[in-house]
Amino acid sequence: MGIEIIKAKCTGCGLCLNECPVEAIRLVEGCAAIDEDVCTLCTACVSVCPYHAIRFEMPHMETPDLSAYQGVWVFAEQCRGSLHRVSFELLGEGRKLADARDTFLAAVLFGDGVTSLADELIARGADRVYLLDDPKVADFRDDLYGTALAALAAQQKPEIILAGATPVGRAFIPRVAAELRTGLTADCTELHIDAAGHLAQTRPAFGGNIMATIVTRRHRPQMATVRYKVMREAEAQAGRSGEVIAVSVPERSLVSRVKVVESIVREGIGVNLVDADIIVSGGGGLGNPENFALIQDLADALGGAVGATRSAVDKGWIDYANQIGQTGKTVCPKLYVAVGISGAIQHIVGMKTSEKLLAINRDPHAPIFRLADYGLVGDLFDILPKLTADIRRLRAAGRNPAEAFTS
Amino acid sequence: MDIIVCIKQVPDTTDVKINPQTNTLVRDGVRSIINPFDLYAIEEGLRLREAHGGRVTVLTMGPPQARVALEEAIAMGADDAVLISDRAFAGSDTLATSYALARAIIHHGAFDLILTGKQASDGDTAQVGPGIAVHLLLPQAAFVRRVQEVGPRHVVVERMTECGHDIVRLPLPCLLSVVKEISTPRYTSFMGKVRAKRSNIPVWSAVDIGCDLQRLGLEGSPTWVDRIFTPPMRQGSEPLVATEANIAHIAQSLQQELKELWASK
Numbered sequence: 001m002g003i004e005i006i007k008a009k010c011t012g013c014g015l016c017l018n019e020c021p022v023e024a025i026r027l028v029e030g031c032a033a034i035d036e037d038v039c040t041l042c043t044a045c046v047s048v049c050p051y052h053a054i055r056f057e058m059p060h061m062e063t064p065d066l067s068a069y070q071g072v073w074v075f076a077e078q079c080r081g082s083l084h085r086v087s088f089e090l091l092g093e094g095r096k097l098a099d100a101r102d103t104f105l106a107a108v109l110f111g112d113g114v115t116s117l118a119d120e121l122i123a124r125g126a127d128r129v130y131l132l133d134d135p136k137v138a139d140f141r142d143d144l145y146g147t148a149l150a151a152l153a154a155q156q157k158p159e160i161i162l163a164g165a166t167p168v169g170r171a172f173i174p175r176v177a178a179e180l181r182t183g184l185t186a187d188c189t190e191l192h193i194d195a196a197g198h199l200a201q202t203r204p205a206f207g208g209n210i211m212a213t214i215v216t217r218r219h220r221p222q223m224a225t226v227r228y229k230v231m232r233e234a235e236a237q238a239g240r241s242g243e244v245i246a247v248s249v250p251e252r253s254l255v256s257r258v259k260v261v262e263s264i265v266r267e268g269i270g271v272n273l274v275d276a277d278i279i280v281s282g283g284g285g286l287g288n289p290e291n292f293a294l295i296q297d298l299a300d301a302l303g304g305a306v307g308a309t310r311s312a313v314d315k316g317w318i319d320y321a322n323q324i325g326q327t328g329k330t331v332c333p334k335l336y337v338a339v340g341i342s343g344a345i346q347h348i349v350g351m352k353t354s355e356k357l358l359a360i361n362r363d364p365h366a367p368i369f370r371l372a373d374y375g376l377v378g379d380l381f382d383i384l385p386k387l388t389a390d391i392r393r394l395r396a397a398g399r400n401p402a403e404a405f406t407s
Numbered sequence: 408m409d410i411i412v413c414i415k416q417v418p419d420t421t422d423v424k425i426n427p428q429t430n431t432l433v434r435d436g437v438r439s440i441i442n443p444f445d446l447y448a449i450e451e452g453l454r455l456r457e458a459h460g461g462r463v464t465v466l467t468m469g470p471p472q473a474r475v476a477l478e479e480a481i482a483m484g485a486d487d488a489v490l491i492s493d494r495a496f497a498g499s500d501t502l503a504t505s506y507a508l509a510r511a512i513i514h515h516g517a518f519d520l521i522l523t524g525k526q527a528s529d530g531d532t533a534q535v536g537p538g539i540a541v542h543l544l545l546p547q548a549a550f551v552r553r554v555q556e557v558g559p560r561h562v563v564v565e566r567m568t569e570c571g572h573d574i575v576r577l578p579l580p581c582l583l584s585v586v587k588e589i590s591t592p593r594y595t596s597f598m599g600k601v602r603a604k605r606s607n608i609p610v611w612s613a614v615d616i617g618c619d620l621q622r623l624g625l626e627g628s629p630t631w632v633d634r635i636f637t638p639p640m641r642q643g644s645e646p647l648v649a650t651e652a653n654i655a656h657i658a659q660s661l662q663q664e665l666k667e668l669w670a671s672k
Contacts, residue, residue, distance in 0.1 A: 038470045041498035044635045143546045171549035174537035183629030186532040219629040257578040258546045266571035320588045327587045375646025383649045390658035
């Protein structure tokens with residue numbers, strides 16, 4: 001095994017015990033000892049040790065010649081003929097990576113009757129668009145999208161493939177990586193090219209409590225799904241030119257016994273929670289389902305969506321589709337308003353990457369205030385109507401400055 | 408209907424506390440539990456068995472202690488359990504892990520359906536389920552919230568999408584990864600616990616299940632962890648008492664924060 005404690009350097013400080021996510025380390029006679037049956041070789045302990053007392057050696061393996069792999073690809077997700085905004089974020093990020101590698105940026109577009117979308121991908125930075133416009137890929141089917149993209153990648157040999165960490169991307173991109181037997185890192189929040197020319201992929205791990213930077217050194221393509229709303233969108237530039245390449249995928253790669261019978265778009269609150277720039281969430285402090293109307297009012301005033309904690313969902317006050325947290329959705333809006341939410345870790349992991357956080361709670365010691373940029377301590381039934389009215393007034397004044405003087 | 412449920416033992420994050428001084432996580436004495444998402448998969452497996460007959464076999468890869476998770480699944484009502492455990496698996500990424508689990512499923516024999524939770528709460532990758540499906544040449548549906556219909560050779564399921572859900576028909580055998588909405592996991596029963604303690608849970612090694620050792624562990628894993636670090640915790644500012652003036656002040660601060668966003672809409 002590649003990990004060991006250098007007993008002469010270990011001071012028995014115990015920092016590594018706390019860091020180990022699987023509790024594989026114990027103190028034995030004042031010195032750390034690793035239970036090799038439990039250790040998963042995640043190396044969290046190695047970086048935390050201030051005395052460099054934990055040695056970890058990667059097995060030595062030859063790096064094959066990877067020079068045949070060229071180009072950065074982004075998977076341009078579309079739904080019913082419109083591009084998902086994550087595609088623009090991927091183009092922005094992909095452009096930077098392609099420039100750093102001195103190579104081209106390509107977008108891969110699948111769908112039926114989607115050829116017209118290629119222009120926008122080029123305007124936003126793609127040098128090439130690989131287009132598969134075929135009725136067989138009209139509906140998203142995991143197996144078919146997987147084999148088609150894998151076949152295309154095997155043919156063209158890109159060095160990097162990025163896709164959105166959306167329900168679609170997270171469902172079929174792992175199939176592509178498994179078919180190609182290459183490395184894939186899920187839900188990345190930061191990407192760059194390291195000194196050796198590899199894609200350094202940073203993502204939250206262990207419920208977002210630690211960050212890990214992951215590299216794929218000996219395999220190509222290097223694949224990553226990227227968290228939505230973290231990277232900056234590529235702006236459209238008029239007059240940019242690029243090449244649209246209609247791809248041919250072997251017929252056997254376009255065979256599936258899966259059938260999408262129907263697609264249902266849900267109406268009402270909670271739609272596009274992951275998409276929302278502003279989210280107002282309610283928790284157990286609301287007391288009853290009717291009070292979600294106050295949450296909805298503030299969300300409407302701000303122009304945002306409504307979220308909820310697990311406890312509010314479990315009580316049947318609001319739909320599961322609105323749940324944010326460990327067993328619900330992960331969101332990162334520009335503003336998150338937590339109302340009557342104490343701040344249990346299971347909720348926090350779902351919203352902690354929000355840009356700004358406003359917490360409203362009766363208890364001044366609620367853990368949520370430790371994270372909040374803005375906090376109001378008081379009765380939410382008193383605060384919400386006032387805050388909603390103030391916001392409405394300020395927004396109206398912003399649209400028409402004269403109104404500020406008439407109120 | 409013979410169902411295999413793949414589960415993972417994970418640290419219980421409800422046990423994790425935040426040290427208020429340093430804002431770092433205190434992991435001491437954290438319990439190990441079945442990944443919460445996998446409980447929904449186990450429950451759905453049990454319900455399908457109750458409706459259509461057959462057996463539910465629970466499979467996990469992990470250290471010898473992962474047996475505890477399998478015992479809990481048996482106590483919930485699973486018929487059989489298998490642990491694959493071997494030092495050769497240490498350091499496996501999602502590709503190597505899905506390969507090992509696929510080998511174990513082949514070794515186990517015929518089945519109709521594989522169920523997994525949508526992702527594990529510690530790694531959050533959601534990559535092992537689809538990986539298993541590819542290694543076994545199976546179709547899949549991810550983020551399934553309901554099994555509508557089960558026929559002798561097909562299932563019809565609802566899978567969640569970003570803006571609603573799709574109704575999807577798949578042939579059997581296939582793999583489904585499920586979300587919380589699909590079921591409410593039952594509690595373990597006393598008789599179940601007794602049965603779990605008495606049950607013989609086989610432990611298979613990498614060689615037992617016919618793994619190519621080069622496809623396991625660090626050697627068989629394309630992704631390597633380069634660096635692990637603790638992200639800077641966000642520092643809150645002191646909350647204000649909700650007087651009318653303070654509410655107005657907060658409203659103005661929000662307006663400043665959102666000015667650009669509002670202007671762009």
